[in-house]
Amino acid sequence: MPGLDHFGLLAPWYDKLITYNDVDEIKKIAALPAAGNLLDIGGGTGRVASSLVGLIDKIVVVDISFEMLKIARGKGLSAICALGEVLPYPSKSFSRALIVDALHHCINQKEVLRDVWRVLQTEGLLVIIEPNYDHLAGKVIRLFEKLILMKSHFLSDSSIVSLIADFTDNIRVQHYKGNSWFMVKKSK
Numbered sequence: 001m002p003g004l005d006h007f008g009l010l011a012p013w014y015d016k017l018i019t020y021n022d023v024d025e026i027k028k029i030a031a032l033p034a035a036g037n038l039l040d041i042g043g044g045t046g047r048v049a050s051s052l053v054g055l056i057d058k059i060v061v062v063d064i065s066f067e068m069l070k071i072a073r074g075k076g077l078s079a080i081c082a083l084g085e086v087l088p089y090p091s092k093s094f095s096r097a098l099i100v101d102a103l104h105h106c107i108n109q110k111e112v113l114r115d116v117w118r119v120l121q122t123e124g125l126l127v128i129i130e131p132n133y134d135h136l137a138g139k140v141i142r143l144f145e146k147l148i149l150m151k152s153h154f155l156s157d158s159s160i161v162s163l164i165a166d167f168t169d170n171i172r173v174q175h176y177k178g179n180s181w182f183m184v185k186k187s188k
Contacts, residue, residue, distance in 0.1 A: 020047045026129075030125055040061045041102060044065060061079045062084065065081075084112035092124075097124070097126045100127075103130050104130060104131070110163050117186065126185075127184075130180050132175055132179055134157075157180050164184055168185070168186065
């Protein structure tokens with residue numbers, strides 16, 4: 001029996017329930033505006049991507065929820081249904097990549113990061129934002145998602161850094177509003 005499609009059910013209300021108001025911070029961390037293409041993995045309704053339109057040449061939202069992607073397309077965003085583990089793009093296609101509040105929903109986080117690294121250009125930036133595992137807000141989110149049977153797999157900062165360290169040691173971590181922000185630059 002398939003699991004409950006939480007995001008399909010939430011799609012019509014998602015942007016109202018889960019607001020995004022850290023545009024200035026993400027612009028700073030992702031060094032936007034910039035030339036090139038931006039990939040938003042697990043970007044759902046495009047709630048983050050839509051706030052970055054005009055700051056980069058093209059934005060693509062990738063998600064596995066058709067219902068969420070319908071909302072993103074309604075905002076005029078390019079939206080593709082695909083797994084983060086097998087992105088349908090050639091190597092070095094994107095100058096920026098985002099994974100905002102989504103890595104913990106990925107089945108194989110290491111493979112997602114490996115494939116994002118593949119499609120990221122040299123000198124490109126990857127920004128990952130996840131609930132801070134040790135912060136009270138992160139603990140509440142973990143409990144809530146467990147109670148509603150989301151099958152989320154949250155990682156500590158050190159575990160995420162360890163996954164990224166397979167590709168580079170150019171990783172910076174900061175904490176902001178109960179989240180852990182990982183800034184990763186692809187040097188080679």
